[in-house]
Amino acid sequence: xxxxxxxxxxxxxxxxxxxxxxxxxxxxxxxxxxxxxxxxxxxxxxxxxxxxxxxxxxxxxxxxxxxxxxxxxxxxxxxxxxxxxxxxxxxxxxxxxxxxxxxxxxxxxxxxxxxxxxxxxxxxxxxxxxxxxxxxxxxxxxxxxxxxxxxxxxxxxxxxxxxxxxxxxxxxxxxxxxxxxxxxxxxxxxxxxxxxxxxxxxxxxxxxxxxxxxxxxxxxxxxxxxxxxxxxxxxxxxxxxxxxxxxxxxxxxxxxxxxxxxxxxxxxxxxxxxxxxxxxxxxxxxxxxxxxxxxxxxxxxxxxxxxxxxxxxxxxxxxxxxxxxxxxxxxxxxxxxxxxxxxxxxxxxxxxxxxxxxxxxxxxxxxxxxxxxxxxxxxxxxxxxxxxxxxxxxxxxxxxxxxxxxxxxxxxxxxxxxxxxxxxxxxxxxxxxxxxxxxxxxxxxxxxxxxxxxxxxxxxxxxxxxxxxxxxxxxxxxxxxxxxxxxxxxxx
Amino acid sequence: xxxxxxxxxxxxxxxxxxxxxxxxxxxxxxxxxxxxxxxxxxxxxxxxxxxxxxxxxxxxxxxxxxxxxxxxxxxxxxxxxxxxxxxxxxxxxxxxxxxxxxxxxxxxxxxxxxxxx
Numbered sequence: 001x002x003x004x005x006x007x008x009x010x011x012x013x014x015x016x017x018x019x020x021x022x023x024x025x026x027x028x029x030x031x032x033x034x035x036x037x038x039x040x041x042x043x044x045x046x047x048x049x050x051x052x053x054x055x056x057x058x059x060x061x062x063x064x065x066x067x068x069x070x071x072x073x074x075x076x077x078x079x080x081x082x083x084x085x086x087x088x089x090x091x092x093x094x095x096x097x098x099x100x101x102x103x104x105x106x107x108x109x110x111x112x113x114x115x116x117x118x119x120x121x122x123x124x125x126x127x128x129x130x131x132x133x134x135x136x137x138x139x140x141x142x143x144x145x146x147x148x149x150x151x152x153x154x155x156x157x158x159x160x161x162x163x164x165x166x167x168x169x170x171x172x173x174x175x176x177x178x179x180x181x182x183x184x185x186x187x188x189x190x191x192x193x194x195x196x197x198x199x200x201x202x203x204x205x206x207x208x209x210x211x212x213x214x215x216x217x218x219x220x221x222x223x224x225x226x227x228x229x230x231x232x233x234x235x236x237x238x239x240x241x242x243x244x245x246x247x248x249x250x251x252x253x254x255x256x257x258x259x260x261x262x263x264x265x266x267x268x269x270x271x272x273x274x275x276x277x278x279x280x281x282x283x284x285x286x287x288x289x290x291x292x293x294x295x296x297x298x299x300x301x302x303x304x305x306x307x308x309x310x311x312x313x314x315x316x317x318x319x320x321x322x323x324x325x326x327x328x329x330x331x332x333x334x335x336x337x338x339x340x341x342x343x344x345x346x347x348x349x350x351x352x353x354x355x356x357x358x359x360x361x362x363x364x365x366x367x368x369x370x371x372x373x374x375x376x377x378x379x380x381x382x383x384x385x386x387x388x389x390x391x392x393x394x395x396x397x398x399x400x401x402x403x404x405x406x407x408x409x410x411x412x413x414x415x416x417x418x419x420x421x422x423x424x425x426x427x428x429x430x431x432x433x434x435x436x437x438x439x440x441x442x443x444x445x446x447x448x449x450x451x452x453x454x455x456x457x458x459x460x461x462x463x464x465x466x467x468x469x470x471x472x473x474x475x476x477x478x479x480x481x482x483x484x485x486x487x488x489x490x491x492x
Numbered sequence: 493x494x495x496x497x498x499x500x501x502x503x504x505x506x507x508x509x510x511x512x513x514x515x516x517x518x519x520x521x522x523x524x525x526x527x528x529x530x531x532x533x534x535x536x537x538x539x540x541x542x543x544x545x546x547x548x549x550x551x552x553x554x555x556x557x558x559x560x561x562x563x564x565x566x567x568x569x570x571x572x573x574x575x576x577x578x579x580x581x582x583x584x585x586x587x588x589x590x591x592x593x594x595x596x597x598x599x600x601x602x603x604x605x606x607x608x609x
Contacts (some may be wrong), residue, residue: 132566140575147582156593157606163586167515170528170579174535177572181535184565185542 002046006059006072006128009043009082012036013121017114026109030097035112037089037120044082044124048477051079055484058130066130067191073130076325077334080474081127081257084341088249088460089120092345095456096242099352103240104152112152116246119145123254132180133190134268135258136173139222143169147245150239161234168231172221179214182207196457207411213278215262223255225282225319226289227237229312236308244304246488248311249345253337256318264324264330264485271327282323287417289316294424298431304351304361306428307344309341310387313421314340320414321402328405330482336398338384338474341465343395346383346460350376353449353457366432367439376449377436379461384429386464389422393468397475500541507534521590521597525583530575539565539572 005096016036019027050057051074059072074082093116104112122142126135147169151162184190186207187198192410202208217228224232232252236244263272272278293312300306318340321333353376358365386393389400399418406414448454467474507530514527543565551563591597594605 133571137575138581144578144582147586151586151589159586159590159593160602160606163521163590166579166583166586167528171512171515171531172530177535178538181539181542181565222537300556321594 002050004059005043005047005050006057006074007061009040009047009086009124010121012039013117013124017117017121020117020252021110021114023110026097026101026106029110029113030093030100033117034090034093036117037086037093040120040124041083041086041090044079044086044210048079048083050074051076056393067189067194070129070131070134071191072128073193074128075484076477077260077485078127078257080334080338080477080481081253082124084253084308084338085120085123085127085250088246088341088345091456091460092242092249092349095245095349095352095453098452099241099356101355103154108152111238111253112149113343115145115148116154116243118142119149119246119251123250126254127257130192130444132183132192132195135206136177136180139173139258139336142251143173144250146235149243149247150235152243152450153238153240153364155238157234158238160210161231161238165231165235168221168228172218172228175214175218176220177218179211179218182211182214186211192261192266196268199267199271200440203267203275209276212267212272216259216278219255219259219262223252223259223319224312226293226312226316229289229293229315230311233305233308236348237302237305237321241348241355245345245348245352248307248348249341252311252315253318253341256315256322256333256337259319260322260330260333260485269325269486279323279325282319283414286316286320286323287414289313290320290421291424294421294428297428298424300428301363302361303354303363303366303432304348307434309353310425310428311340311344313424314344314387316412317402317418317421319397319416320396321405322429324405324409325488326405326408327479327482327486328401328408330485332398332401332405332480334478334481336402338478339394339398339467342460342464343383343393346379346457346464347387349453349457349460350380350383353453356453357447357449363432363435364439366435368441368444369436369439371444372441373448374446375454376457379454379457380436381433382461383464384433386468388429391468392465394464394470394474397468397471401475500537504534504537504541507531507537519599521582521587521599524599525580525587528583529576529580532572532579536569536572536576539569 015038016032020032023029047057057074061070100109100112119142122138122145125138129135147162150165151159162222183195186202187195189195221228236248290313292311295307297306300309318336321329321336354365355361357373386395389395403415403418444458495525511527511531511534515524518524518527543562545559545561548559549557550562551560589599594602
């Protein structure tokens with residue numbers, strides 16, 4: 001059983017999805033999906049412990065040895081991400097029941113949960129696999145599920161948002177496919193560890209350089225790096241609340257992980273930063289992304305859209321960290337990947353609760369929230385403080401490490417950009433808190449969100465504080481993961 | 493490779509550009525999907541060309557045949573074709589739903605109705 005953990009994480013949602021689709025009503029598929037997510041979370045925590053004791057876990061799929069068959073290879077970086085994905089799924093699903101009943105309807109609920117399970121399956125697959133083509137297949141599994149889930153939003157604009165994402169996502173995935181094809185032609189292998197071994201000898205060829213360009217561009221489309229983020233704001237704004245909370249917390253992070261895997265493990269630091277101008281391209285883009293997306297958030301009347309633009313800015317921080325090409329920068333990127341999942345998950349879940357009670361997520365729906373929905377409002381305040389990066393929250397931990405990484409390189413302007421981004425976050429979070437405190441609600445009766453939504457929401461908020469105070473677990477794992485990745489990743 | 497030379501790659505690049513141009517310039521959502529399909533198909537051709545060995549036979553154990561084409565890219569592309577079909581299906585289903593709720597699938601008109609695209 002313990003030997004088969006990597007494949008169990010994939011198999012459980014894969015078998016659960018068709019079962020959920022066959023069920024009727026909304027409670028049974030919900031229960032099934034929730035149990036499967038809890039099971040996956042258990043598996044991924046056990047896996048992380050295994051990685052901690054062995055350094056690396058390798059699973060050979062179907063008994064076919066690695067260069068011919070597909071292997072799953074887990075180290076600190078992807079084991080940590082698996083815990084984030086399954087953990088958030090385990091929190092979002094209990095929360096989803098009421099919200100989905102209202103927003104999607106009982107009739108379509110079984111299909112909704114089936115698609116959500118497929119999305120979780122795809123994300124876990126991308127993270128666990130050690131095969132470059134397998135990444136493409138899981139990428140498309142998760143993307144197709146995402147398009148369906150976004151289109152289930154109440155607003156008709158969810159359909160056009162989903163269509164735009166379908167076009168851009170497919171182009172991104174196809175770019176990735178072209179890049180992988182070039183690598184296969186040059187090396188004759190699709191296994192990531194094998195690729196990493198064979199590439200340095202031929203890294204000076206233009207085919208490998210072209211492959212690198214195609215793969216990085218394709219993945220940047222999926223992770224919504226400025227200026228390839230145009231699909232993201234609409235997709236996050238109009239999809240059902242539970243979907244937004246889960247997508248914002250995990251989907252872009254998985255794409256960041258693929259980028260990290262390719263840049264650091266497969267191509268190697270020497271190639272990515274020495275021979276290719278990766279830092280020169282990614283750093284300006286992420287800086288512009290942080291500043292412009294944060295500025296745009298300040299003026300958004302719809303809070304879900306405001307948080308979506310803020311997500312683009314936060315992706316900028318993560319890419320900035322990894323584009324530094326140092327162990328410190330990579331540590332900061334991995335930390336922010338995990339921490340941003342926690343805070344954005346919590347904030348979008350607050351918006352789901354507001355939408356459930358107030359029927360909308362515009363700023364005037366938030367007016368006087370401190371009186372009408374105090375517990376939900378305080379969850380927003382704490383999540384917002386975490387997003388700004390106030391000490392004792394997770395946001396502070398990762399921004400602190402990012403600033404340390406920039407100082408190590410002596411990049412003062414970057415430090416100023418990070419601080420400016422935080423100031424803009426104070427502005428856009430501040431105006432919502434102001435509306436919540438001082439705004440006059442049209443109807444002053446107290447109507448707190450139901451317990452089924454509040455409990456998962458507060459679990460996530462407490463995680464924001466917990467990992468902000470007790471940083472041992474996350475920082476230690478991020479440091480170990482960064483060391484493994486910088487060493488070329490193939491820790492044999 | 494000499495059997496086909498570089499011509500198949502020239503054609504692949506040509507198809508790729510046609511596909512991308514259609515995705516960007518066409519206003520109709522269905523035409524965008526057709527462009528996306530042309531783009532994806534060009535990548536399938538690319539992989540199939542990679543696997544072709546000049547004079548190679550199909551990868552079957554037949555007596556007297558020693559030179560085989562590489563079957564792996566072809567198998568990969570079978571998977572990619574399935575993915576492409578699924579994407580097209582979802583895209584067309586979305587177009588139908590957009591037509592039902594907006595009454596049009598022209599991007600310009602959609603843009604005017606809701607500034608969301």
